[in-house]
Amino acid sequence: MPRKNAFYAQSGGVTAVINASACGVIETARKYRGEISRVYAGRNGIIGALREDLIDTSKESTAAIRGLASTPAGAFGSCRHKLRGLEENRAEYERLIEVFRAHEIHYFFYNGGGDSADTCLKVSQLSEAMGYPLQAIHIPKTIDNDLPLTDCCPGFGSVAKYVAISTKEAALDVASMCETSTKVFILEVMGRHAGWIAAASGLAAEEEGDAPHIILFPEIAFDRDKFLKRVGDTVKNQGYCVIVASEGTQYEDGSFLAESGLKDAFGHSQLGGLAPTLAQMVKDELGYKYHWAVADYLQRSARHIASLTDVKQAYDLGEAAVELALQGKNAIMPCIVRGKGQRYRWTIGEAPLEQVANREKKMPRNFITGNGFGITAAAREYLEPLIQGESYPEYSKGMPKYVRLKNVPVPRKLDTDFDI
Helix, strand or coil: CCCCEEEEEECCCCCCCHHHHHHHHHHHHHHCCCCCCCEEEECCCHHHHHCCCEEEHHHCCHHHHHHHHHCCCCCCCCCCCCCCCCCCCHHHHHHHHHHHHHCCEEEEEEEECHHHHHHHHHHHHHHHHCCCCCEEEEEECCCCCCCCCCCCCCCHHHHHHHHHHHHHHHHHHHHHHCCCCCCEEEEEECCCCCCHHHHHHHHHCCCCCCCCCEEECCCCCCCHHHHHHHHHHHHHHHCCEEEEEECCCECCCCCECCEEEEECCCCCEEECCHHHHHHHHHHHHHCCCEEEEECHHHHHHCHHHCEHHHHHHHHHHHHHHHHHHHCCCCCEEEEEEECCCCCCCEEEEEEEHHHCCCCCCCCCHHHECCCCCCECHHHHHHHHHHHCCECCCCEECCEECCCCCCCCECCCCCCCCCCC
16 A cells, blocks of 8 residues: 555644644544555644655654643644635645655645635635545634534634633732722733634623623624623722723624734735723723733633633544544534533534534523623533543643654645745
């Protein structure tokens, strides 16, 4: 049988557990050496394939690969390079196949979100049209939790845990100072079109009156007057007000409160500055002293407090991707399927990429309270299992021990370079 190599790449914003998926892919592939000779990784994601800049993971020790499971960020580098449609830029897709052919790569594992699912699907379609045998499997990853056909997305559970805990701890701080100091605290979290991360902050509230007192979702149109009244009433009743706002909070016409007018590499509106915008509203209209914070990269890189459930799901989906490929599956995404009953159980299913690519799963309306400022019991029932369990990394001298791979390059076989 001809040797078959695999290619693995990380795409988009990285997470606390994306390397756990990488670990699942590589460790599982090593169990099937007779069918998968080597796993090559793309340096800085898919552009590593376009530039023929590949990493030979076989040069890494068993311990180093195992250490990926407890290391945040992208061990091989990620990117926000969006491959456009086949008709618009066929050359990029043909370049991928050219590189895969040169390195005898017949398994393509792409670890990312909705745009990555679209790329994975297009690569699968082109390889078939060109008569090149390639099995393309998309491995889900996104802290936004907005991929369809999977109960949850790896990366989200750990962000949810971080945000819920941060909200609870910051609220205790504000409550202790509010009599003579800060009365309003605003935490801005990620979430462009879906409010799952902001919703997770609601898990911090255990009793009536607990923070967060206001959650702002992209799914609920922002009403300035209603918002300010809620802030004022909360300060009068509780002495302070904690607000968690999704970066994608928008007005009724769909414009973002924090839109900068810039676009990122995927064509998405560049957001930023929501928390200070809201804080200025509070200051101008109510006169309260405030503080604000932006969770930003901290929320998605916080491996020190990751959800054990999230880590296990990320690993198992990487493992499942390899096993599905060896079963002959193509153009699919392994996904999380939630079991029925009060006790949380989950299994791994599979979803066709045609039904995943470029689609977003937003918060159901029944997960948001009638006033639009909180989460319901149904949302809590969905969210709580995803933050369960702790998966602390090893520590040395008070600091977590994270892996740094050697990332040995694979010798190039093509004479031509490729401009991106």
